[in-house]
Amino acid sequence: MKAKTLIELLTLSSNLYVMSKDEELMQHLKNMTEKGKNKINNAMKETLVDEDGNEVEFIDKLIIKAGQAKQELEEKIEEVVAQFYKKINIAHTDEIRALxxxxxxxxxxxxxxxxxxxxxxQKGE
Known part of the structure; x- marks a missing residue:
């Protein structure tokens, strides 16, 4: 295994460990889960219409909502990782590029x- 791959794996595992120990993040995920249940129930009750005016099927609604949830989760993970990098003073690639x-x-x-x-x-000579 290359040293770079090993370092990347260590970094990833330390990030996951720090995130798992972050009580605020865990509480936030719990709250998101509870809100998610309510949102899913409400989303399934509402009728969505596609561009042709046909009602969107249940599975399509789930796919749309899953995409929205994925986007929200990615944003939150990005925030947590940025905070983690700041805590342990590791330069982010954007910072390195700017430098x-x-x-x-x-x-x-x-x-x-x-x-x-x-x-x-030359003039002085």
Missing amino acids: NEKLAEADKTIALLEARLNKLE
Whole structure:
């Protein structure tokens, strides 16, 4: 097994462990489950109509609601992971990308300053 894969597995397992120990997250998931039951019951009672004016079938309603729930869960997981990275001071890829861009800009500025300095030195000679 490559070292990179091993590190990724360790990171993933530590993330899952931290999330499982996060009482606030667990309470939130419990609340979402309770709300989800009520929402599913209400969603199944309401009638959805497709673009042709036909009533959407039960399974199609479930698929639509499952997609919405998946999106909400992904957003919450993203928030928790970002908070976890902040807690353990691991730079997020967006932060690394921004720092690399700043470094590139700084390198350009340094190159321009060196060129100006060289010109001033040549004039002084």
